[in-house]
Amino acid sequence: MSSLQKEQYIELAVGAENCAIRIEEIHEIIKMLSITDIPFSRSEVKGVVNLRGKVVCVMSLRNLLGMPDEPYSRETRIIVVRYREEFVGLIVDKVHKVTTYEEIHPSSGSNSRSREAVFEGIGRQGERLVGILKLEEILGG
Structure with missing residues (x-):
């Protein structure tokens, strides 16, 4: 049993994947804005937005997780994280809910730069399992 259990998370969708981010790492969640392109940037960097006078870099969580781009929908959101x-904006396909997990299991890919390494743990809610994203690994890798 982990002390992480009492923490709250925002559950979100990226493609067919359901993931979660600790709520304390999130500054705000906003609807899709017009993004200004940054020439010659990496493919996962979609550009910058003006968020109440602050310039915020916006990245595609799909691309950061190795998924191809999809057209934005009415449910597409930018999760602004610290x-x-x-502040960095992460484009996600959909934000589901604020939640807590009954149990948090450690992720199996802790030492490698594998797809599993992007998760700090796996949250269990009944029969559902949700990967809890490790921002340091996703944004720093």
Whole structure:
């Protein structure tokens, strides 16, 4: 049993994958905005947005997880997270809900740069299992 159980998470969808981010890492969730392109940037960097006077870099969580781009929908959101004293926007397909998990199991891919390494743990809610994203690995890798 982990002390992470009492923490709250935002559950979200990226393609067919359901993931979660600790709520304390999230600054805000906003609807899709017009994104200004940054020439010659990496493919996962979609550009920047002006968020109440602050320039925020926006990245595709799909691309960061190795998935291809999809057209944005009415449910597409930008999750603005705090990362190394900066704000970074992550484009996700859908935000589901705020939740807690009955149990948090450690992720199996802790030492490798594998797809599993992007998860800090697996949250269990009944029969459902949801990967809890490790922002340091996703944004710093």
